[in-house]
Amino acid sequence: MKSQDIRSTFLNFFKEKSHLVLPSAPMVTKDDPTLMFVNSGMAPFKEYFLGNGTPKKSRITDSQKCLRVSGKHNDLEEVGYDTYHHTLFEMLGNWSFGDYFKKEAIAWAWELLTVVYKIDKDILYVTVFEGSNDEDNLSLDTEAYDLWKQFISEDRILKGNKKDNFWEMGEQGPCGPCSEIHVDIRSAEEKAKVDGKTLINEDHPQVVEIWNLVFMQYNRKADGSLENLPNKHIDTGMGFERLCMVLQGVQSNYDTDVFTPIIREIEAVTNTKYGSNEKQDIATRVISDHVRAVAFSIADGQLPSNTGAGYVIRRILRRALRYGFTFLDKKEPFLFRLVDVLSKKMGSAFPELKAQKQLIENVIKEEETSFLRTLDQGLILLDGIISASKSKEISGEKVFELYDTFGFPIDLTALILSEKGYTLDEKGFQEELQKQKNRSRAASEMSTEDWTILKDDAIEEFVGYDTLTSNVNLTRYRKVTSKKDGEMYQLVFNLTPFYPEGGGQVGDKGYLEDNHGDVIYILDTKKENNVIIHFTKNLPKHLNEPLKAVVDEKQRHRTECNHTATHLLHQALREVLGTHVEQKGSAVHSKSLRFDFSHFSKLTVEELRDVENFVNARITGKLPLEEKRNIPMQQAIDEGAMALFGEKYGDTVRAIKFGKSVELCGGTHVKNTSDIWHFKIKSESAVAAGIRRIEAITNDAVKDFYFENNRALFEIKDLLNNTKEPVKAVQKLQDENASLQKQIEQLLKDKAQNLSGEIKNQLQEINGVQFLATKVDLDANGIKNLAFAIGKEYQNLFLLFATAPSKDKAMLTCYISKELANERGYDAGKVVRELGKLIHGGGGGQNFFATAGGRNPGGIPKALEKAKDYLK
Structure with missing residues (x-):
């Protein structure tokens, strides 16, 4: 059974059971601050489990893209080393929101697996929650146990502990017991030797969990206690890749047709054979998994970067690249070449791959090229660390600096050290890594109390499109404490004029005023799982009395100007550059706007001028806002509205039209x-390959910009004796400066030539080497020219020049004849690195020429004196 058929069979089965089939939500989360990426099938439905929204239907089914690479659910390090863990995976799921419960979920799961997919029931095991004797004091899930007895013998129903059979969304929130379905695909001989039930949840590659049925019936409170949910829900998740392994009769997820086309392409690109070498096989599995994760993330709008979710994607990409670099001997970009086969394989189920294929290839290729440069630089730095080491064990602190500052992979460092006869202080490295983790954890540490409910009002209405002032009632609040912000309060109202951060637009600020004249300030507004949350430093004094909510009008207006300008800018770019331009991200604040878009080259001055003129023409055209709220999605598309990849839209949408x-x-x-x-x-x-960024301003910021430019122009004119033609006057100064610079360069050249004779007269022969260490009064370029000029006359030259351009600046330059460096093993780079410490600095270079800079000219005499030691 092909993977496409396995997926469609699952969805059609539950469609026949009255489930609404939904497409996968984007993998990159937008309004859930607790998640960077969707890491389980239930994540897009959290608002329904929390009671903050109502689903389109009480029964839903889908195949959700998931990514597990950080936090509690982190499978990254297992990927490639076993046959069933992945970073990106599909989770097939069926959901009930207050509809059916355990009876139907268990019966349908058994029917699908054994009747529809025809999996032999004798290779299946199930687990149920055994209960707990801790503070929860939960008993055995006898309901699930008794239901399973109708389908499977009791010796195949195993009782599982809280770790394996009690599912929790997080430290707080909906949770409940779960029932896992495991499959044993070992050979008959292996089964005869070891009973399958002893291998359940023991990380055996052929005895794996394929489906988890979660019975959501409790809510975990901040104090750790459990309370019953008002409605019971079903949340199931089946690993698509593992299911394919079972149904296609293979022993590894990577042997299914989900991965084999990618693996064949890796074989062709790297000229290797999968299955012939263990290390190469691991690398091939890592690459085939990681390229999927990176491609889907880019398609969903998350580009690699140095922070947040973007850093996670860059880390995955670089992990794949270094496995290719180390084990498949790929020293040039190659991952981007795998996108084509991935698009052909999965594009029908996930059309975003086909639509964004060129962009994905461009971004991956650019990232590969950049990281390969980093590897080259890292190799040079690592050579320097080895040269400076007085021990065969390299400092863990130094290696961590190479890893943390320059992004050089630790496993590659260990491999290179081993090849050169050195070892790594692994303990020291891990200590530095743990320190960094502790710093990061401390910075992000947060404690959140339970919501205090004042009014049972599940409907929270946003009225901020029409008014900036409203009379509101506080319905709930909670205290949040973090190292970064200290104590904060999060407030929820029955209605609000405050716009929550979203769609690139910053959240509103403002204040609340009660009937007694007391005021507290709203510092930010965000949306979390469909709830608008207002951040304050203080609680209202009178919690149950009405409040007047007022949005900061000036900030809102400036933000609105910038947001509308992004729409006009998008239109302008498509008009000037072409319809290939698509929005790839935006940030809209009160002071400025940022707009990212797909385009293949830097904009010319003329194109930027045309774009700017296009937008300003629409501004002077006085186009009115035409707004349509809650219209059907298809109607909006039919009327010309653009839908963006990576955004999650409902059945009804809001369309904004200006012209x-x-x-x-x-x-x-x-x-x-x-x-x-x-x-x-x-x-x-440029933001990435094929992605450009425009930063712009509007309204008051433009007025300030022109005012500052005008002020600067008057100051320049004043410096130029109030000339009427400042541009010509500056040009004249530049020409004069260029002429004087040429004269200075010639004087320095003459000075160096004069010095050359003096230097040659001062050379000393030591052990067959023409040696001189002296201070000279030249700039860096002059010193280099002097050294190489003298070097043309000698094949056994060792020079060390020092100069002090200022009272807190010193420089050392070492020149060694190439013949001498090669024959005797002298290294100019090592010389300046060691002597550079005396001038409180450092440097490096090649074995025949290197420089070091420092901030202690007082160390120059000692450096010159010690240079002679290298000839002993």
Whole structure:
């Protein structure tokens, strides 16, 4: 059975059981601060389990893209070394929100596996929660146990502990017992030797869990206690890749048709054969898994970067690349070449792969090229660490610096050290790594109390499109404590004019005022699992009395100007550059806007001018806002609205129109484009291969910009004796400066030539080497020219020059004839690194020429004196 058929069979089975089939949600989360990525099938439905929203239907089924690479659910280090862990995986699931419960979930799971998929029931085991004797004091899940007895013999029903058979969303929130279904695909001979039940949850590669049925019936409170949920829910998750392994009769997920096309392409690209070498096989599995994770993340809008979720994606990509570099001998970009086969294999189920294929290839190739440069630089730095080491064991602190600052992989470092006869202080490295983790954990540590419910009002209405002031009632609040912000309170109201951060737009600020004249300030507004949360430092004094909520009007207006400008900018870019341009991200604040878009090259001055003029023409055109709320998604698309990849849209949407610019958008906007006043591009730059970024300003910020430029112009004119033509005056100064610079360069050249004779007269012969260590009064370029000029006349030259350009600056330059360096093993780089310590600095270079800089000119005499020691 092919993987596409396995997926469609699952979805159709539950469709026939009255489930609504939904497409996979984007893997990158937007309004859940507790998650970077969707890491389980239930994550997109958290708001329904928490009671913060109502699903389209009480029965749902889907195949959800998931990524597990950080936090509690982290499978990264197992990937490639076993046959069934992955970073990205599909989770097939069926969901009941207050509808059916254990009876139906268990019966349908058995029917699908044994009747529809025809899996031999004699290779299946199930587990149920055995209960716990801890503070929860939970008893055996006898209901699930008795239901399973109808389908499978009791000797195949195992009682599992809390770790394996009690599922929790997190430290707080909905949870409940679960029932896992395991499969034993070992040979008959192996089964005869060892009973399968003894291998359940023991990480055996052929005895694995394929489906987990979670019975969501409790809520975990902040104090650790459990309370019953008002409604019981079903949350199931089946590993698609593992299911394919079972149904296709193979012993590894990587032997299924989910992975084999990618593995064949890796074989072709790297000229290796999968199955012939263990280390190469691990590398091939790592690469085939990781390229999927990276490609899907980029398709969903998350580009590699140095922070947050982007850093996670960059880390996965670099892990794949270094396995190729180390074990498959690939020293040039190659991962991007795997995207084509991935797109062909999975594009029908996930059309975003096909639509974003070129972008994915470009971004991956650029990242590969960049990291290979990092590896080259790291190799040079590692050579320096080895040269400076007085021991055969390399300092863990030094290696950690190479890992942390320069991104050089620790496993590659260990491999290179081993090849050179050195060892790594693994304990020291791990200590430094743990220190970093502790710092990071302390910085992000947070404690969250339970919600205090004041009014049972599940409906929270946003009224901020129409008003900036509302009378509101506080319905719930909780205290959150973090090292970063200290004590904060999160407030929820029955309605609110405060816009929560989303769609790139910053959250509103403002204040609350009670009937007694007391005021507290709203510092930020965010959305979490469909709830609008307001952040304050203080609680209202009178919790049960009405409050007046007021949004900061000036900040909101400036933000609206910038947000509307992004829509006009998007339209302008597509008009000027072409319809291939698509929005890839935005940040809208009160002071400025940032807009990322797909385009293959840097914009010319003329293109930037045309884009700016296009936007300003729409501003002066006084285009009114045409807004349609809660219209069907298809209607909005039919009317020309653009839907963005990586965004999750509902059945009904909000369409924003200014002239011919039509976009789906939940943000706030000006009533007329004339409110923007003016649009000014500040910069245009690259974000990644095929992704450009424009930063711009509007309204008051443009006025400030022109005011500052005008002030600067008057100051320049004043310096130029109030000339009427400042540009010509500056050009004249530049020409004069260039002419004087040439004269200085010639004087320095003449000075170096004069010095050359003096230097040659001062050379001493020591052990067959022409040696001199002296201080000279030249710049860096002059010293280099002097050294190489003298070097042309000698094949046994060893020079060390020092100079002090200022009272807190010193420089050392070492030149050694190449013949001498090769014959005697002298190394100019090592010389300047060691002597550089005397001037409180360091440096490096090649074995025949190297420089070091420092901040202690007082150390120059000692450095010159010690140079002679290298000839002994």
